[in-house]
Amino acid sequence: MIKIAPSILSANFAAMGEAVSRLAAQGADWVHFDVMDGNFVPNITFGPDMCKALRPLTDLPIDVHLMVEHPSDWIEAFKKAGADILTIHAESSERHLHRALQSIRAAGMQAGIVLNPATPIGACVHLLPECDLVLLMSVNPGFGGQSFIPETLNKIRALRSEIRSRGLQTLIEIDGGVNPDTARLCIEAGADVLVAGSAVFKAPDPAEMIKALRG
Ligand code: DX5
Ligand code: ZN
Numbered sequence: 001m002i003k004i005a006p007s008i009l010s011a012n013f014a015a016m017g018e019a020v021s022r023l024a025a026q027g028a029d030w031v032h033f034d035v036m037d038g039n040f041v042p043n044i045t046f047g048p049d050m051c052k053a054l055r056p057l058t059d060l061p062i063d064v065h066l067m068v069e070h071p072s073d074w075i076e077a078f079k080k081a082g083a084d085i086l087t088i089h090a091e092s093s094e095r096h097l098h099r100a101l102q103s104i105r106a107a108g109m110q111a112g113i114v115l116n117p118a119t120p121i122g123a124c125v126h127l128l129p130e131c132d133l134v135l136l137m138s139v140n141p142g143f144g145g146q147s148f149i150p151e152t153l154n155k156i157r158a159l160r161s162e163i164r165s166r167g168l169q170t171l172i173e174i175d176g177g178v179n180p181d182t183a184r185l186c187i188e189a190g191a192d193v194l195v196a197g198s199a200v201f202k203a204p205d206p207a208e209m210i211k212a213l214r215g
Contacts (some may be wrong), residue, residue, distance in 0.1 A: 002194060003030060003192060003193040004169060004194055005029060005173070005193055006196055006201065007032040007197035008197075008201075008202075009144045010202065011201045018055075019147065019201070020054045022206075023145075024058055024059060026206045027211060029193075030060055030084075031151055032063045032065060032175070033050075033051060033065065034067065034140075034197075035065065036142065038066045039069050039093055040067050040089065040093075041067045042069050045055055045138070049080040051081035052081040052082060055081065062082060063083075063084065064085060064169070065087050065114065066088050067214060069092055070094065071089070071100065075103050076107065079108060079128065084109060085111075086109045087112060087173075088111075090113055090116075090123045090124060091115075091119060097127060098126075101130035103200075105132075106157055111131055112135050114135040114138055115135070115137060117151070121158050121162065125162060128162070132170065132171065133170060133171040133173050134172055136156060137175055138152040138177055139176070144197040145197070146176060148178065149177070152174065152186075153185055153189045160189065162189030171192040172191050173194070174186045174193070175195035176195070176212065177194070179199045179213075180212040183212075183213045184215050188213055196209075199213065
């Protein structure tokens with residue numbers, strides 16, 4: 001069954017607690033938490049203290065997407081803040097991605113690698129045994145509300161076949177420009193988890209939208 005992970009980047013920052021506490025009843029599976037450092041991407045959001053503040057407000061897994069340089073510096077802080085899943089970018093300044101993924105698992109969280117639209121899936125193939133999930137960006141990271149990049153569908157198909165042929169359980173998560181139309185294409189191509197920011201939080205009825213995204 002497909003999982004839906006609303007991105008709180010598109011929620012009202014002045015009412016973040018209320019937004020997060022409603023997500024489970026609205027049918028969400030994970031809370032997607034976009035961390036931006038103004039360096040790896042041209043935007044700044046929030047960090048471990050926000051995660052810690054939101055943690056008591058939901059039982060859903062918190063899925064932290066680190067769009068930062070030196071992501072391994074933040075593993076312990078996010079574990080302490082109650083994160084369940086931590087994903088790091090292959091294009092970040094982390095030289096030792098394999099070790100960083102191992103450290104995330106050793107800290108007791110699920111680990112994932114993220115690939116930008118320009119990064120071929122070959123960048124994650126030899127990391128798959130260390131990954132609980134791979135996050136394929138379907139927009140260039142930094143902002144919500146952008147359009148889905150159709151080439152992502154070919155990446156999903158290729159990665160799905162690689163994971164299947166190796167008998168692995170790695171989940172494929174898609175992030176950016178997900179709406180009911182692109183969601184259907186991603187699911188057909190083999191995605192397991194869909195992140196949706198503006199689709200969910202700008203919808204008049206977020207629960208209906210989450211249902212529509214499942215197809
Ligand atoms: C973009 C973030 C996404 C973003 C998606 O850098 O990683 O999670 O919130 O927003 P939408 O769904 O509006 O494209
Ligand atoms: Zn994200």
